[in-house]
Amino acid sequence: MKKIKNDKPILRVEGFSKYFELHEQHKIIPSSDDVNLEVFSGQLTALIGPTGAGKSTVLKGIYRTYLPSSGRLLFYTKEGIEIDLAKADEHLILNLRKNEIGFVTQFLHALPRQSTEDIVAQPLIQRGMDKKQARDLAREMLSAMNLPEALWGISPATFSGGEKQRVNLARGLVSRPRLLLLDEPTASLDINTTEKIVMLIENLKDDGVAMLAIFHHPELVERMADNVVQLEPPTRIEKTLKEIA
């Protein structure tokens, strides 16, 4: 069930490469090489490929957790302004993270000592939403994800892997960013919960959210992806730093 492409992508990645220069080891480790892809509003693009193909690296490069080594990561804002995420000013990136680009990472990173509902409400509060309203929306999302209500008021520090992942997803989905990056969002969830998540993601797609996702299970790619991008591990050229210089 492939949809007709919108003509204009919200994100266009052109020739993205990332290598890590490890000074202590005098090595350059290539992680992604010449990645090209497009992501469209209301569609899900899936990244597939073997371990080491640099799937997570692409997501981290777009979010600027990794500094891209080369290539352009063109993002089109609400106002239609083209921004190269590889080079954009840090304040602009922080602003986009707050308002337009969300990232559900593999593991939950949250401020310690905060209650689960506050963690999920945080992106909404940061955008200026009233605390009570943000918390209500957070609870709605946690409920939609089958997270027992008894857990909402406590910190997720002691939660199981699957519970943490649901908190992570709830926080990512509740703010409905224009572009959502998903890194194995259902890896440690059971079948029933996965089905719930699939529904929520479908709803977001219908609302026009653009998604770039990595899925653990090939059948989820089959079901959910509108576009598929195959990545291969970059050829291992481990040069010493001296050779490069």
Added chain:
Amino acid sequence: MDKVLEVSSLSKIYGKGCSFCFELTGPEFNTNICPQCGSVIAAHDVSFDLFKGEILGIMGESGSGKSTAVKCLYFDEEPSSGNAIFYDKGKQYDIFELNAARQRQLANQRFGMVYQNPHLGLNFDISAGGNIAERLLMSEVKNYSDIRSRATNLLTRTEVLTERMDELPKNFSGGMQQRVQIAKALATNPPLLFLDEVTTGLDLSVQAAILDLILEIQQEQEAAMIVVTHDLGVIRLLAGRTLVMKYGRVIESGLTDQILEDPQHAYTQRLVASAL
């Protein structure tokens, strides 16, 4: 977004200085002491900007120049060169060009400073409440009952028992002294706060409570903050952007998650790899 501070090429030299000072010091030379004249290049060519509501981390080991930078901005030290523009209520101030009286006025009313050592930030001869009153008296608030109620509010906010506001700070625990210092720094609702190793040396649970307090204050007041620390955990928790300093120079700057996950400089890579 509103800019609060713009620092350009800030330098601080202890000693007479010579023409080789900058050429022969820094991370490449593994020293901040000039081999020609023996001067200490505590900070050189430090530049950054800071926006409203933002927390900027400055990270580095002892002697890297991170505290020197904020001490210059709070007028505790006089910079050797460079300039800093402070944007406040639609006006801008070239703060190193102001006379001493105007600098004191800015420090008292529009800036707040919290030191690692509470002895530097608090007057230990007067009560906790008196410390806050002192700062308020230097600004516009002059009325006794206004001062009293503002001090009570601030100490309540920073979770210092108000029953103890008339006690001397020396009777307080280290964590409590830090809370009084924070209350004092916040007294005038300053748009710019400097926090210099504020949790260093405190018990872990006390550290956590102080860090939580700082985050809450940032959300409530939208103050811009510069957080100086050698603690990667504090940086990770508080700062959106981070500068890394070594031997008086900024060797790397970026988004905090990028600095921690994809550090570019050899020194930062070693620092991040050695975090517990």
